[in-house]
Amino acid sequence: MRRLPSLFLSHGSPMMALEPSPARDFLAGLGDQLPRPRAILVVSAHHDAAYQGGGATVTASPAPPTIHDFGGFPDELFAMRYPAPGDPALAGRVVELLADHGLAVTADPERGLDHGAWVPLSLIYPGADIPVIQLSIASNASPEFHYSLGQALAPLRDEDVLIVGSGSITHNLRALFSARLPINAPAPAWVIDFTDWVAERMAAGALDDVLHSVERAPHGPDNHPTPDHILPLFVAMGAGGTPLNAERLHHSVTYGLLAMDVYAFD
Known part of the structure; x- marks a missing residue:
């Protein structure tokens, strides 16, 4: 019986679907590097129970x-569709x-x-x-x-x-919209210092430090003024099991401020 890894993806701007970038190239080749799953469970920063009356x-x-x-x-972006089937039975298993x-969660038969x-x-x-x-x-x-x-x-793996x-x-949209940098702009120190610190603590297996990286890492609040986009990382870490065994599969930056790191946990 095989066990799949859990993944954390930095999904960046929706324009990644259209614009060339190192992160886009990496993701376009990732499926060939992974065992083909029978189904996928995504925990997305944009599906937030906090805005649904607290109901997961x-x-x-x-x-x-x-x-x-x-x-x-x-x-062109609004015309795109991803018509993957759902899996109500897997939702019931979750x-x-x-x-x-x-942990209470309800099945939503409508959401896409x-x-x-x-x-x-x-x-x-x-x-x-x-x-x-x-x-969510x-x-x-x-x-x-x-x-x-x-x-x-974790048993789903x-x-x-x-x-x-x-x-x-990293995810500071106010800084991103203010700077309006080109897609290939270099990252400032406050972005690199944060991502390098997280990578180092990941490599050291320092679970508590990573869970509290926004408070402890250099420039944590600058990179995450709101927590939503780092929370899926912690779900992927929990699914990966103990001790923390992380592999940084990819690192690049788009628009200077959006780091596009990808991690696998196993």
Whole structure:
């Protein structure tokens, strides 16, 4: 019986679906490097229970629609669809696993795939022929809560399900929109110092430091003024098991400020 890794992807701008970049090239080749899963569970920064009355949800549509949850981009991006099937039975399994850990979640038969899921998956698995479901984060909950979500989901790795946390290793949109840097702009020190610190603590297996990287790393609050885009990292870490065994698969930066790190946990 094989065990799949869990992954953390920095999904960057929705324009990654269209614009050439090192991160796009990496993701376009990642599917060939991974064992093909029977299904994918994505924990996306853009599916947030904090804005749903606090109720955590897992998508249970058999045919989840493509959600274009952004504005101000070219029509070509809005025309894109990722018609992967859903997996209501897997959604039910997620509900059971989380209930066993005292974590309440309900199945949502209507919600589709947001860009944190479909943009990177359209590059990794362009055939859109692997079932995909999404589980919400809760941006008003702690890093430890999200780590525990991953721990509860870990058995899915032995059931041929690829667990993917989709967020961003750095995510300061106010700075990004103010700077308006070109896609290939070099990163400033406050971005590099943060990502290098996280990579070093990952390599050292320093779980508590990584969980509290926004407080402890150099320029943590500058890179994450809100926690939503780093929380999927902690879910992927929890699903990866103990001790923390992280591999940094990719590092690049787009628009100077969006670091595009990818990690695998096993």
